[in-house]
Every structure is written in C-alpha cells, then in structure tokens.
Amino acid sequence: MNNIKRIKVGMASCGLAAGAQEIYDILSADLGDKLEGTGCIGMCFREPLVEIEFTDGRNLTIGDVDPERARLLAEKLTTEIPEEWIIYDTASKEFAKQPYFSKQHKIALRNSGIINPESIEEYLEKDGYEGLKKALKMPGDDLCQLILDSGLRGRGGAGFPTGLKWKFARRSQNDQKYIICNADEGDPGAFMDRSLLEGDPHAVLEGMVIGGCAIGATMGYIYVRAEYPLAIERLEKALIQAREKGFIGKNIFGSGFDFDLEIKKGAGAFVCGEETALMHSIEGDRGMPTLKPPFPAESGLWGKPSNINNVETLANIPWIVFHGPEKYAAIGTEDSKGTKVFALTGKVKYSGTVEVPMGSTLREIIFDISGGIKNDKQFKAVQIGGPSGGCLPESLLDTVVEYKALNATGAIMGSGGMVVMDEETCMVDVAKYFLNFTVEESCGKCTFCRIGTRRMYEILDRITRGEGKMSDLDELEKLGHQVKNGSLCGLGQTAPNPVITSLKYFRDEYVAHIEGKKCPAGVCKELILFTIDEEKCTGCTLCARNCPVDAISGEVKKLHLIDQEACIKCGKCYDVCRFDAVIKE
C-alpha cells in the first residue's frame, strides 16, 4: 500500500455510463485519500478503467472493473494483481510496442485521463498556463504568426489555418472583440470534444485566453451542447479556479491584459455548429446562418469582430505556444501538420478516442490501433465526418489522414467522428439515416436544403423498400449537386456527401436493392425473408418463444415454420437460434 502514490478512476461520460461511480465508491471505502477521478483514458471498450500509480513511477491500467473486481482490487493491492486484468503497464516494454499505444501521439489529449480535470494544481504541474505566460510577453502579431507557422488548421472540419483566422480578427479595429469556442459537437457518433472538455478543461480555457491575447479580444464565450452536462460542470469548475488564480480576470500576470469568459449552453440544434448560426444563438435568437461576408472577423457577435475556434484547435494552442511552432510543424504531412483526435465507434473492436499524427493511414487507425472488426466480420466501410462526410470502402483504406487526401476521396476530415461498418451494415440504409438527420436539422432557410434533402430522403426510402427505379440514382446525383450549390451554409453544402460517396463506392448495393429487390446486408426489412432450415432445426422452440408476434409455429423436437404474413422481420429468431437454423436472405 505504501508504494502506491495515487489511484485514478476514469470518470468521463462513458466511464460513468459503464458504472465508474459505483467502482469509485467501492474503492474509496479502503483507499479514500489516494483515490481520485480523472477524464477519458481513451480505452472506452474496457470501461470502467482504474489506473494505479506507484511511487517508483510505474503505472498500471486495469480494465473491465466491475463491482466484484473493484472489491478484489482493493484487497489485492497488497498482493499481486492478476495479469489478465492489466491492460497497460509502463514497466513492461511489451505494452508500449502494441500499436494501440505506439501509433498514437497525444498533444490535444495530453492530459486527458492522466490528470484530475477538477484540479487546477495538477494542470499546473503539467506546464499548465505556461503557454499563456509566454504569450502575454509577445506582441499579438507575433503570436498570430507563431500559430500560422505551426501549421495548425481548424479542427472543426473545414481546416482553415488558425493563425490566418487570428490575423484577420486582429486586423479588425474595434473597441470590443470576442473569441468564441465552438463546443457544439453535433455530429452523431463523435465525442472527441466531450472527452477533451471532460478530461482537460483548463487546456481549452488557456487556449482561449491566448487567443484573446492574440486578436485583442477581452471577452470569450464557450458555446457548449446542453447534452453534455458533465463537460459543462467541469468547465464551470475550471473557470472558477482559473479566476481565483488570476489566469482569467483583470490584469492577468500583471501584463495589463484583461479577459473574461462566459459559458453558454446550446439548446439542441445541429446547425448552430455553423459560425454565424452559433453567434445568433448566443444572441438569443433562432440559430439560422447568415450570408458571409461580412465574415465574423469583421462583424460577428453583436456586430463586433469575433473569432471562432473549435475545442480541439484551442486545446492544441497552449502546447504549441509553450513548445514552439517548429515542434508541432515537425509532425504530420506537407499539407496537414500536427495530430488529429478521432472518436472510433461502430463495429471496431476497440472503440474510444485516439490521437494520431497526420499522415497515418485509415488502415493503421482502424486495424492496428483499434484492432479491426468485431466478431471476425468483414470490413465494409468507414464513415468519416458525420452527416457532412462520406463512406469510404476497403480500397481507400490506405488514404492518409490529412485535409487534402481526404477531400480528394469525396469525404472530409470533419471534426473526427469515425464510424466503422461491417458486412451487416447496409450502405443505402446508412445514406438514408444521414439524410433523415439533415432533414430534421435543416433550419429551413434555403430551399434546396429544406426541400431538396427531403426529396433525396424520399428517394432513398423508396429504394430501401424495394420500390426504386434505376433513374432514381441519376436523380439523387443531380439533386445532390443542386443541394450542394444552392445552400448558404456548410450544413446544406455538405449534406449530400454521404449519398454521393456511397453512390460512388457502393453503387452495386443500390443496384441490388433496385433491380434484384435484395438488401445484401440483410437490413432493409421489406427486402429480407426469414426462413427455417429443415436440416438444422432441432425443434428446441427457442425461436417460437422469443417471437414477439407469435409468427413461429412447431412442436417440441419438430421442424418449426415462420408465417411470412405475420412476420415483422425483427430478426429476433435469427439472433436467438443456437443452431444457425434461421436463414436470413
């Protein structure tokens, strides 16, 4: 016990959802003073996670900690911890060689899962607010140039050089300027910003103060989704601590620079991720985009020059200022510098957040770091960039992660959501899912986005029901281009991407739905049929007992039959059969 320095429990949203609070409570009975919570450790697939820090510097990470394991763990701390519990051990070279660890490079997530996000002292121990000290001694123009030299581009997805954006805002002359953090992470399937805010809120605050200092803004706003209550709570705590220490407020570090910050909660509108819509929402209006120019750098929030950066962009800033732009620019490719955080989900073995250097291939991320596909299934596609992005096939897995290369495929870098799909995912259904999302989230201002996406959705719906025509595919392409060109903001301009890319790379699946009236993945209910294999059925009655509509008949130890009229194609029988006797076709 005496050789233990600290014990940390991963208490970000995923960890808590997996039961981390209960684990924390169990452990605290025995280990009270050495125990603390930390942010996202990144290995969501093994939550809840506990990390033990020994006084000699050794770190042990233990996964799948259920209540029983937690109780045993509290006992075993004095003896040996079973090997199979350990998912990482800093004292063992073997672990470091595993691609999950060796292929990652953490800059934005440098403290997440390492420090207690509710303790400013721990952030300070990790050179926290040192970047700000350095920034305050620099002229604003030099600071903008420094970020420009680092090659950092906007991590929200569009990839505009951050230093250049800052220069534009700096050049605008006004008595009041604003810096805004866009934490309205709306892409379904993306949670990088949530992890960052929950795991290292001070990094984002520090990035904002440095940004304010560079462009001459004295007031900042963090616009964060209301769906992220824990991120909001930790930001609020961090803000109080930073104020107490004088990192935010009047005359910061005696430099004469004043800066204040306010947290604004979003109210659930995807379009508010768009800069102008976000500012209208802060002003208390409907979050509808407006025409640019004027750009926010000239006339933004309340008509004043404003600069908006994404969470990940801002979290990189303190590191870049502290370590120098050369060090950041040394990582990555010619086109894209530094690292990128991705949230890996879907059918991969190890889902969670990862941070890789730019220039890594999709294959490395999905297969080496994230362990490939669950349950030995076949990889089919990876969806990058959420509703604005695209679905890429196996043949493009060697594409490197950088803005230019990803744009060339028809997908986009996006904010970092990466959803992996296997042979059981229907690409037409996925395209329909994204279009449905856009239809619901379109603010309605532009006709093409409001009505065009709905027409596209209807066509896709028709195809998934087996009522499509081959001419529908041309219609989808035509409409897709019209929606792209006829929309004011990023939402409409990118909304057709999931359809256009899946048509480009998975056209045969569309054709199978239309001409063959089949869904190759076995997803679209109108196009599949469940039957029972005479040879394999043992008459165990399991399927009949599980059928919600009593569509399966048959006596014990005799062949069962599915009444096709009554069947609702829920697939329950297919899932429960232990003899693979239910056939889906």
Added chain:
Amino acid sequence: MVQMLEELKPMLAKYKGERGVLIPVLQDIQEKYKYIPPDSVAVISKELRIPVTKINGVITFYSQFRSEPVGKYIVRICNGTACFVNNAESISDTLKEALKIDVDETTEDKLFTLEKVACLGCCSLAPVIMINDKVFGKLDSTKVKKIIERYQKEQPDE
C-alpha cells in the same frame, strides 16, 4: 397567469436589462417545470420585453424545448451513428412496444415520455438509452425490457 408571474419573478430578475438571455431563461423555466408552460411565455414577454412571437420562434426552433408536459421518467433513445449501426432501431421498437406509446408521447399514467435524441456521446457503449440522468449501455431488447419493468414498478435502482 398571475400565479406564474409570482413564481417566475425572482428567476427573471437577474436577467433584466441583460442581452442574449432568452435561451438561458427558457432553459431555467424548463428545468423548473420540465416543459415551457404557455403562461410562462406571456410572463417572459412582459417582464423582459421580448415579443411573444420571438419567444415562440425560439421555442420551436430548438429541439431541447418542449411545449407539452412530460412524464416522471424521460426515456431518451440515442440515435447517433454508432447506435444506429448497432441496431438502435430494435431498441426503439422494444420501448414503443413496452410503453405502448410512440416517440414524443407520454404514457397515460404520466410515468414515461419517450424521446429520440441525436447523440448522447457514449458511442462506445452503443446502443444506449438515457432515463432521466442515468445512461444504460450495451443494450439489447431483453435488457431494455427489464430496465423498463424496474421503472414501471418504480424501483429503478433494484
């Protein structure tokens, strides 16, 4: 209306004279009542001098705001991409069947309201649902049924 005015006056006082307050005000009201009572709109309008049309415009624009009262337990079905590819649709069907209501409806006993949300952000536990503030992950139809039964008996923590 008079009663609503009395109830809301202290809450609205801190927002008087400030700009950009409409969304936080509505969030406060929804936190108190779990929805935006129609009477409160008139009170906000009068107290903060914001036109009723603008208030209603904002309420209808943002998915967070509800104009109908809700049940004791709000069941949110995550419809994020990760949940979607992990068969969230069957979770949603099971819930509709178990509660005998559709999405955006409330059960007759006022115990449950069913909602679909864009993404709860715990994608690695997909498919997930959230009941009030508690997240349930790695679900299948059987697990969902059991969870709902516990809540129906009003013994959620059993």
